[in-house]
Amino acid sequence: MKAHISIFLLLMISGCSAQPVTNVDENKRSLKADRKSIIDKPIWLHGSPDCDNNKEPVHDAYMHSEKTIIIRQNKCITFEAPFIYVLVGDQKILVLDTGAINDKLESSLDKEIEMLLGKEQFSSREILVVHSHGHSDHYQGDYTFEKHSNVKLIKPSAVEVHKFFGFSDWPLGLATIELGGRLLTVIPTPGHQEEGITIYDHETKWLFTGDTLYPGLIYVKDWESYRESIDKLATFAKNNEVKAIMGSHIEMKNRPASYYPVGTTYQPNEAKLDLSVESLQMLNDRLQETDRPTELIFDDFIIQPLGRIQKILSNIVRWFTQ
Incomplete structure (x- = not known):
């Protein structure tokens, strides 16, 4: 029920906007079109023109290494097709987001991860489940982990996020997660949603930004918080090596400033998943001037601030889901 409410209101939100639009100057909005992706997976499963007869798996998994896994959910089952990240340490395993599927499917998320990691590794280490933010397409798979005694699941609410990570003066400060030989830094990044976080992996040098920054149409609920969050990430990237920005969706096409509308279930000409750190710096430069x-239109993503009615609808979703 919660997921249906969220989807209905999301579609309403996507259809109304009364904000000024700026098509960022071409020399300030684009990067080299032939930029090589940081991951060795040229094509993700991207839906079908006939979803009723789609036979593709529920999850499209890519093992970047034995310790870093990226999973995308089937676009014919959920048009959101969110990305889920699994980071393995010597003692703990982090699962970042659990996706948009809450049906009791045979290929549930916990079973998918267990298959990829092996039963022994999956059951012998503590599994920490956290969320980039509290929108329902990022936590619908939580139920699949609740039966496992070795799982610590952090609910995607502001109260639980602040409590678990020890944020006493949100959104100031940083937190850390030690997986055992693999350190993660947790950065508060509200703006898209109040409890949003970004995670930096010191091993891969990736920034996992959720819906704060990804190749798509990015809704911004709190403009000033978003500006501050992007500035914080840009500063962090100047002081730490960042090899890639890894978001939660692909909505852009592989041609500049063009995206697939909300609800699309077939995206044959998608952009790359990863964004460069230069994209982050470019966005920050523009935001600090705005x-x-x-609405800011870049080649690789579009920033869309919510209007007053959209914010009210977003708060209704939040009331039902948190």
């Missing part, structure tokens, strides 16, 4: 909520 005090007023404004």
